[in-house]
Amino acid sequence: MDWAIDTPLFGVTISIITYFLARFISQRLRMPILNPLLLAIAAIIFILKTFNIDLETYNLGGNIITFFLAPATIALAVPLYKQWDVFKNNYLIIISGVLVGVLTGVFSTIIMGKLFNFDKLLITSLIPKNTTTPIAIEIANMLGTNASLAVTFVILSGTLGYVIGEYVLKTFNINNNIAKGIALGTASHVMGTTKAMELGDIEGAMSSIAITLAGIITIILVPFVLKLI
Structure with missing residues (x-):
């Protein structure tokens, strides 16, 4: 055997x-x-x-x-290509929305971690939770933290977004297709994008670009995060 x-x-x-x-x-x-x-x-x-x-x-x-995780993530560019005109006409709103979402996710993690006296390893492992797995692994290596633990939090945040994301959007009466896609992609990466694609083509495309932008912005923030921690 x-x-x-x-x-x-x-x-x-x-x-x-x-x-x-x-x-x-x-x-x-x-x-x-x-x-x-x-x-x-x-x-x-x-x-x-x-x-x-x-x-x-x-x-x-x-x-x-x-x-194959990285190539699969890159393939998310396909729905964005199909909705390129929507992105081109709203790029400032989209980029601003993702930026605010990433800043909120990263710095709220640090603040809550400090407030509740979390271990440094736990805080740094939580930082990349809103990025997709390949990016989270790279960010974890940059932060010198446990990549496996970081991926665990990525899966948890993605699952949570998939399960309750649509209900949160309805609760706060968020009906704009672009806003829904940005929110799901920024908060819950690929699994959020899966839910966004179920909601519609525009939501799926905006969620796809949100994943990429969220990963890039989070990587840029890493040096500042290290200083704060």
């Missing part, structure tokens, strides 16, 4: 199978909390723990999937 586990095929196979099963469950039950990514992660953790398989063994194949 070890010969089948100690190969890259094992990590790739269980990742694909668990994700498609999770997506099937999510589509059948139609509950926002049952996000396919969250269900797949929980299933993989259960499998690894139950059969006592170490993370390094899983990552022989898991790292192959991770490699």
Whole structure:
């Protein structure tokens, strides 16, 4: 049995199978909390723990999937291209909205971390939570913090945005398509963009550009964050 586990095929196979099963469950039950990514992660953790398989063994194949995260993020430029005129006519509003969102996310994290006396490792791991995974890993390395912990917070913030993002927008009576896309993309990166695409083409396109801008702005802020921490 070890010969089948100690190969890259094992990590790739269980990742694909668990994700498609999770997506099937999510589509059948139609509950926002049952996000396919969250269900797949929980299933993989259960499998690894139950059969006592170490993370390094899983990552022989898991790292192959991770490699495709960056190209997948770049592919989000496609919906933006389709809505280029909308972006061109509203670029100042879009850039300003993303900038305010990133500043609020980063500095509120630092302030709350200091207020509640969080460990420096925890604060720095929380900083990139609103960026997509490949960018979060790079920011974590720049901050000298734990990349795995940073990715965990990225997944949590994305899941939270996917689950409650639409309800928050409705609660505050935010009906503008551009505003909804910017909010979801800036706060919840790719998973927020998934929800934005469900809402409409304009929302999806604006959320896609928000991901890129949020990542760039967060990287620029890193030197200032280090001084504050």
